[in-house]
Amino acid sequence: MTYCVGMVLDRGLVFMSDTRTNAGLDNISTFRKMTIWEAPGERVITLLAAGNLATTQAVVSLLDERSKIREERSSTILAAPSLFQIVRTVAATLREVIGQQEEGGLRADSPFSATLLIGGQIAGSPPRLFMIYPEGNFIECGEDTPFFQTGETKYGRPILVRAYDRTMSFEEAMKLLLVSFDSTLKANLTVGPPFDFHFYEADSLRRGWHGRIAPDDPYFQAISKGWGDALKEALDSLPDYTYPG
16 A cells, blocks of 8 residues: 655645555565656656556556657657646556556456556646546546545545645645655554655746655654644543533
């Protein structure tokens, strides 16, 4: 399992993903689930992947390889004229990989499916964010749905629903996302740090503030402890139940 979040802000796009993969409680590994493509001054695209690791790695590898083939470049990550066409290409590649695995008679303990979040900006167009489902269909973020989650979504969703604000700064978004991820990993051992992040500034057309939050990162530790303490204080401040009788 995994946990990925993509958000649309007035300032730009925000992405974060965990790195834990597991095939049982005694077989836990760390793999990067975020990929960033960049043509400075022309486009920046970020992909977050949740699902079967072999599937997601195959999809990313195919996208990389095909972007280097001159005959196919017009429909690739680095050359397609719109983000919508890029999303269609990525969706078709995901369907292709899943179909090849299933047609080959392969079997696995988990399905070959995957869900992808992809967002970015191409010069001349606004930043956009999409979610691609295993079947290859996709939806786009809008005013009513300003952020997407994929993977183990339920534990980290309440804080996003309550505290998300489109006008927040990247620094405020980092705080919100770390609370969401901390809430998730506390409840589900299949999600864990380090966390990769990318904050893309609208119209910059360059890779933005990006990096990795390690488990022992002082800021993450402060957020985790502070959020836990704040929840306990809030609970204590609520009125006690009065037993009737």
